[in-house]
Amino acid sequence: MTRKSTRDSHHNSQLPTEERAPQLPAVTHPVAVQSGGAGPSDTAPHRHAALDRSTMASLARLTAGLSPHAIIDAWSDWAIHLARAPGRQLELIERAQANGLKLAHYTQTRMTGRTAEKPFKPGRYDTRWSHDGWDKGPFAHWQQSFLATQDWWSAATSELRGLHKPNGERTGFMIRQLLDTVSPSNFPLGNPEILEKTWQTAGRNLVDGLAHFADDARHIAAQEHRPVPENFALGKALAATPGKVVYRNDLMELIQYSPTTQQVQAEPVLIVPAWIMKYYILDLSPENSFIRWLVGEGYTVFCISWRNPVVEHAELSLQDYRQQGIMQALDVINAIVPGQKVHANGYCLGGTLLAIAAATMARDSDDRLASVTLMAAQVDFAEAGELLLFLDESQVAFLEDLMWSQGYLDRPQMSGAFAAIRSEDLIWSRAVRRYFLGEPDLPTDITVWVNDTTRMPARMHSEYLRGIFLENRITAGRFSVDGRVIALKDIAAPMFVVGTETDHIAPWRSVYKTALFTDCDLQFLLTKGGHNSGILSEPGHAGRHYRIGHRPAGAHYRDPQTWLATHDPVPGSWWHEWASWLKDYSTGTVPARRPGSTDCGYPVLDAAPGHYIHQT
Numbered sequence: 001m002t003r004k005s006t007r008d009s010h011h012n013s014q015l016p017t018e019e020r021a022p023q024l025p026a027v028t029h030p031v032a033v034q035s036g037g038a039g040p041s042d043t044a045p046h047r048h049a050a051l052d053r054s055t056m057a058s059l060a061r062l063t064a065g066l067s068p069h070a071i072i073d074a075w076s077d078w079a080i081h082l083a084r085a086p087g088r089q090l091e092l093i094e095r096a097q098a099n100g101l102k103l104a105h106y107t108q109t110r111m112t113g114r115t116a117e118k119p120f121k122p123g124r125y126d127t128r129w130s131h132d133g134w135d136k137g138p139f140a141h142w143q144q145s146f147l148a149t150q151d152w153w154s155a156a157t158s159e160l161r162g163l164h165k166p167n168g169e170r171t172g173f174m175i176r177q178l179l180d181t182v183s184p185s186n187f188p189l190g191n192p193e194i195l196e197k198t199w200q201t202a203g204r205n206l207v208d209g210l211a212h213f214a215d216d217a218r219h220i221a222a223q224e225h226r227p228v229p230e231n232f233a234l235g236k237a238l239a240a241t242p243g244k245v246v247y248r249n250d251l252m253e254l255i256q257y258s259p260t261t262q263q264v265q266a267e268p269v270l271i272v273p274a275w276i277m278k279y280y281i282l283d284l285s286p287e288n289s290f291i292r293w294l295v296g297e298g299y300t301v302f303c304i305s306w307r308n309p310v311v312e313h314a315e316l317s318l319q320d321y322r323q324q325g326i327m328q329a330l331d332v333i334n335a336i337v338p339g340q341k342v343h344a345n346g347y348c349l350g351g352t353l354l355a356i357a358a359a360t361m362a363r364d365s366d367d368r369l370a371s372v373t374l375m376a377a378q379v380d381f382a383e384a385g386e387l388l389l390f391l392d393e394s395q396v397a398f399l400e401d402l403m404w405s406q407g408y409l410d411r412p413q414m415s416g417a418f419a420a421i422r423s424e425d426l427i428w429s430r431a432v433r434r435y436f437l438g439e440p441d442l443p444t445d446i447t448v449w450v451n452d453t454t455r456m457p458a459r460m461h462s463e464y465l466r467g468i469f470l471e472n473r474i475t476a477g478r479f480s481v482d483g484r485v486i487a488l489k490d491i492a493a494p495m496f497v498v499g500t501e502t503d504h505i506a507p508w509r510s511v512y513k514t515a516l517f518t519d520c521d522l523q524f525l526l527t528k529g530g531h532n533s534g535i536l537s538e539p540g541h542a543g544r545h546y547r548i549g550h551r552p553a554g555a556h557y558r559d560p561q562t563w564l565a566t567h568d569p570v571p572g573s574w575w576h577e578w579a580s581w582l583k584d585y586s587t588g589t590v591p592a593r594r595p596g597s598t599d600c601g602y603p604v605l606d607a608a609p610g611h612y613i614h615q616t
Contacts, residue, residue, distance in 0.1 A: 077164055077168075078163060103119070106141075106144060107137075118143075120147035127429050133191075139191075153172070166388065169388075186432065191436070194436045197438070226451060228448055229443050235609050237445075238285065242257065242258040245604070246336065246597075246605065247605070251325055252304045252307060254329050254333075256301070257303070257608065264590060264593065267340050269344075269345060270303075271346075271347070272325070273304060273306070273350045275321065279304065280449060281532060282303070283303075289538075298589065300593050304326075305609065305612045308455060309408055309455050313407070315457070318356075322356060327357065335601070340370075344373065346372075348505070350377070355377070356474065370586070371582065372494070373495070373497075373498070375535050380474065380513040383510045383513075391470055404458060446532065475517050495518060495522045495523070497511060498535065500533075512526075519554055521550075522550075523581055524551065525547070538575065544572060544574075545569040545572065548577055
């Protein structure tokens with residue numbers, strides 16, 4: 001991809017031209033990544049490779065991007081190993097008998113008018129059974145029958161000698177999805193909450209639900225992106241921290257926020273969000289905006305706002321995101337705030353990219369980073385959580401063919417995977433509320449952000465899925481930048497790493513592995529909450545706690561369970577702990593700085609939140 005020079009792209013202060021009519025990328029074999037070190041091997045394709053890829057891409061559209069081979073492989077592997085394990089078969093027969101006896105005893109006890117403890121409990125995220133009616137017959141019996149079946153299948157797909165572990169986990173995941181489709185909570189006559197609501201409203205809930213279903217079906221069929229509700233307007237209610245766009249290129253806008261204090265710390269802060277979603281997860285409502293709070297703590301804050309790519313950006317690579325994103329932002333910050341190092345903070349995939357950039361800078365003796373903060377970000381993907389359910393060689397190749405044909409991974413193809421992980425709550429509970437109870441989706445700041453999804457450029461996402469996620473090259477010593485391998489242990493800047501207790505996207509034990517692959521001074525903090533809710537832990541948020549521990553440079557490694565056992569919870573928000581640490585690695589205060597610098601060639605281009613945040 002041809003890139004303009006920094007000066008040319010900056011001085012073009014007009015907004016980028018509107019996206020042209022989509023044109024499919026050229027029919028080529030996936031290229032080997034010369035500088036990102038994460039692509040497939042550079043082998044010549046056979047003569048009819050385009051036909052194969054087009055066929056797979058067409059099939060991928062019918063299967064929502066799921067590889068049929070990966071599904072068949074998982075089921076066959078499980079079935080063959082179970083078939084040759086008579087001991088496990090006997091165990092499952094005994095479990096079925098035990099579950100049946102538990103269910104019969106519970107039902108008999110209830111039928112005689114006595115109370116009985118339910119033998120089967122729903123999962124921690126399963127909210128389908130919260131209505132009181134599920135404690136009364138016959139609904140309690142139906143619920144327990146379903147949970148007993150779910151329990152048996154969970155045992156049947158658990159670890160089996162010789163079974164490839166990911167295949168066992170995929171089989172268990174798929175059977176959970178199938179069972180969820182026949183849950184009694186999904187049927188009006190089997191759900192006491194639906195029956196109660198229908199009686200109370202004389203059936204109005206079903207009429208409203210039908211209207212909601214028709215509206216959703218229309219949007220899905222037309223592939224329409226729902227606009228942000230007016231009372232959550234971007235730049236007014238959300239992403240409303242005052243600031244200015246001080247730089248723009250074809251990949252990102254750089255926002256510098258207006259100071260709210262007379263003095264600020266000398267070192268500015270650069271925030272690198274994930275490109276998989278829009279940056280304003282860190283600038284939601286004023287009361288829980290991480291960026292607004294940080295500005296109020298007396299820091300000069302910059303934040304990258306990634307563009308939403310289209311077909312013509314299919315060849316953008318991880319190298320482009322590093323160079324035109326992080327490195328370009330550092331160049332601009334160094335010009336606007338000369339003579340100062342930068343505190344860099346990366347969230348989610350932005351943190352992974354920041355770790356790559358920091359290791360590259362360390363290798364090249366570039367010491368412009370004062371510190372590195374990684375929030376819910378992984379550098380090792382061997383234990384990357386439930387997203388591994390969707391990734392193997394067949395699945396990645398299948399997605400590569402789909403992206404090859406359309407130039408990007410589209411929003412529904414990506415968001416569906418995240419929803420499936422918590423399908424009982426994010427899919428089925430919502431469907432019951434919306435279609436049978438007739439309740440509208442009431443937006444909140446975070447649900448507006450969740451629904452404001454983006455696309456992933458084909459080449460970059462392929463490099464990420466294959467090289468970083470599937471092959472785990474960063475910590476294996478096989479990830480190269482500009483033709484030379486990088487190593488996280490080269491990073492000398494102090495690090496602050498944040499994990500969240502219930503994160504299913506970046507599990508905290510996987511995030512903790514940053515301590516295994518680095519030698520620098522490192523603070524690890526574990527906070528209550530999930531991938532997003534744990535990071536958005538503003539001061540005053542009720543029920544919050546965190547644990548924190550210090551690993552001096554060069555100290556011996558401690559495993560995550562030992563670390564957890566030796567660090568007690570501290571009540572409150574972790575934000576102040578991080579701000580205190582950040583201050584320790586700053587050099588003092590200076591007068592507050594206004595956004596931009598005309599003298600340095602970076603005048604204000606636009607008011608925050610800029611243009612790219614509005615792209616759909």
